[in-house]
Amino acid sequence: MKIATYNVNGVNGRLPVLLKWLKEEKPDVVCLQELKAPQDKFPEAEILEAGYKSVWLGQKSWNGVAVLSKKSEPIISRKSLPGDDSDEASRYLEVKIDDLIICCIYLPNGNPVPGPKFDYKMQWFERLQAHAEMLITSRKKVLLIGDFNVMPTEKDVYKPEKFAKDALFLPEVRDAFHDLIGQGWTDALRHLHPDETIYTFWDYFRNAYQRNAGLRIDHFLLSPEVLPQLKKAGVDKEVRGWEKSSDHAPVWIELE
DNA sequence: ATGTCGCCTCGCAGGCGA
Numbered sequence: 530m531k532i533a534t535y536n537v538n539g540v541n542g543r544l545p546v547l548l549k550w551l552k553e554e555k556p557d558v559v560c561l562q563e564l565k566a567p568q569d570k571f572p573e574a575e576i577l578e579a580g581y582k583s584v585w586l587g588q589k590s591w592n593g594v595a596v597l598s599k600k601s602e603p604i605i606s607r608k609s610l611p612g613d614d615s616d617e618a619s620r621y622l623e624v625k626i627d628d629l630i631i632c633c634i635y636l637p638n639g640n641p642v643p644g645p646k647f648d649y650k651m652q653w654f655e656r657l658q659a660h661a662e663m664l665i666t667s668r669k670k671v672l673l674i675g676d677f678n679v680m681p682t683e684k685d686v687y688k689p690e691k692f693a694k695d696a697l698f699l700p701e702v703r704d705a706f707h708d709l710i711g712q713g714w715t716d717a718l719r720h721l722h723p724d725e726t727i728y729t730f731w732d733y734f735r736n737a738y739q740r741n742a743g744l745r746i747d748h749f750l751l752s753p754e755v756l757p758q759l760k761k762a763g764v765d766k767e768v769r770g771w772e773k774s775s776d777h778a779p780v781w782i783e784l785e
Numbered sequence: 786a787t788g789t790c791g792c793c794t795c796g797c798a799g800g801c802g803a
Contacts, residue, residue: 538803539791563803565792590792591802638803646802678803732803733789776790776803 530784531555532631533765534747536562536676536730536777540593543775544572550768550779551579557599558626560633561585562676563775564593564619571595588619594633594675596624606630612656620653629755630664634675639696647696650678654705658712665712665752673714673750676777679706681716684726685745697746714750717782718762729764730777738769747780758784 533556537543540561551559559581564571568587576583576597584603585595596603607623609616620635636657639650657673664671680698683689692698710716718727728743737743751759761783769778 542791563791640803735788737788 530557531781532558532560532672532674532749532784533779533781534560534562534633534674534676534749535779536635536747536775538563538565538775538777540564540566540595541570541572543773544575546768546771546773546775548575548579549771550765551576551581551597554765554779554781555599556779556781558603558629558631559597559779560631560674561595561597562593562633562635563591564588564595565590566593584622584624586619586622588617592619592635594619594622594635596622596626596631596633598626601627603631610653610656610660612659613652616653621657628670630669630671632664632671632673632675634673634677636675636677636679638678639702642694642696642699650696651701651705654702654709658705658709661709661714661750662712665714668754669752670754671752672755673748675748676746677706677748678746679703679748680744680746681706681710681719681748685728687728687742687744692744697744710750713753715753715756715759717749717751717759718745718764718780720756721759721762727764728766728778729780731769733776747777749780749782751782755784760785 603624
């Protein structure tokens with residue numbers, strides 16, 4: 530079973546690229562982030578035509594998350610993180626697909642630092658930690674998947690010193706990520722490729738992709754009940770080089 | 786500071802978020 534995550538940066542503007550990638554790679558389940566489309570503008574019919582049932586959480590202009598599934602229908606169990614009823618951003622969608630709980634995550638970027646956006650990121654992180662603790666305690670097969678907007682270590686940044694004061698790499702942000710991992714989650718890509726340089730995002734600026742000036746910010750965190758099934762993991766890096774590509778590449782894992 | 790995208794609007798250019 531192949532599960533993928535892809536920050537599309539506009540699901541409608543990206544539709545030809547998304548459909549081409551789905552056709553080539555045929556993932557069983559896909560988490561999408563940054564739909565940048567209101568609820569009624571999600572391209573459900575085109576994606577269904579490509580062989581995927583989908584559930585989604587839209588929002589005008591910003592954010593937006595979706596889960597696509599080829600075989601079993603995704604059943605929504607949560608449309609937001611607990612802990613702040615005033616948070617209207619579409620950033621969290623939790624579904625059941627067979628015996629798996631799939632949590633599709635679009636963690637706030639947090640720049641500029643300091644400021645309200647960074648405060649929001651840290652609050653969102655705390656809410657994620659609290660909910661993740663509950664999920665991992667359930668002993669079910671849970672996967673936290675998506676754009677975490679965090680480079681966990683120096684190995685995950687092309688030039689760490691350049692990002693020392695960035696909301697994606699500040700020590701307190703990395704600490705929050707490592708505290709989350711500390712609950713018992715496994716970073717699937719790093720687990721299978723401990724020493725490799727792996728990037729999932731390349732800025733549109735300054736030919737970042739051509740220079741391989743990338744970041745690893747899209748992650749799969751597996752609960753202990755899923756980990757024994759993990760067989761492979763990788764990044765579809767070439768997709769980032771396609772015409773009209775997102776600034777992220779699709780990332781995937783294979784479960785037995 | 787800048788670069789480049791995608792989406793939106795008291796819209797066809799400029800602001801915002803990333």
